Amino acid sequence: MNYFKLFQLNQELKIDKKKLKKNFYILQKKYHPDLNLKKKIKKKDQLLISIKINQGYNILKNKFSRANHLLDINKKKNFYKKNNITKNKDILIEKFNLYEEIQKIKKKPNQLIKIKNFIKKIKKKKNLLFLKFNKKIKEKKIEKANKILFHISFIYKILNKAKNFKKKLK
Structure with a gap:
């Protein structure tokens, strides 16, 4: 999953952390099972989406994990991330x-x-x-x-x- 797209951020190392936080709350308000009372999405699916949102937020707020994520989304098919x-x-x-x-x-x-x-x-x-x-x-x-x-x-x-x-x- 591309977390930059999820949070509507440019795919760059330097990000707008205020926009990240703002979009995190918007997404959680929309998908968190305790906050979303509409029954359009099953509670189990809401929970899974909410977990992904949390994971993405934690990855993007940290510079090192954000860099790692940039590598992941830019890697080629046969590219092995770990260095020898x-x-x-x-x-x-x-x-x-x-x-x-x-x-x-x-x-x-x-x-x-x-x-x-x-x-x-x-x-x-x-x-x-x-x-x-x-x-x-x-x-x-x-x-x-x-x-x-x-x-x-x-x-x-x-x-x-x-x-x-x-x-x-x-």
């Missing part, structure tokens, strides 16, 4: 280096300042990767967009690890 890790050694090496950087920060004074700067650096990298992803999707270069999304998934993991370390410092 061995083909992405450069990404793995970067991941290990970033994990190593977190470990080094743990051994230094002024850890809180250093981890905050590290998090800023990783967020910038994530934003740049999303820009590259968006460009490749617009160019219909799905395999390259997939590789970038694979890279972004590692960046999210590193970012979470750094944020968890920051929480422990506070």
Whole structure:
């Protein structure tokens, strides 16, 4: 199912979140079994439609899952979304280096300042990767967009690890 069409949004990484929310409520008002008292649609079918609306809303409100959905709706018939890790050694090496950087920060004074700067650096990298992803999707270069999304998934993991370390410092 194409959730962009369901919520009447442009098929792009950047979306109008106010329109998404507005259309979510309109659709739920129309199909939610507790809100729709008209008997034109069976209650069971209303529930299934309502569940799909919730799934679509949750996918589109999150940038990473929205990017994944863009890949899904743009993929070719024989395209396999998961990347082969061995083909992405450069990404793995970067991941290990970033994990190593977190470990080094743990051994230094002024850890809180250093981890905050590290998090800023990783967020910038994530934003740049999303820009590259968006460009490749617009160019219909799905395999390259997939590789970038694979890279972004590692960046999210590193970012979470750094944020968890920051929480422990506070």
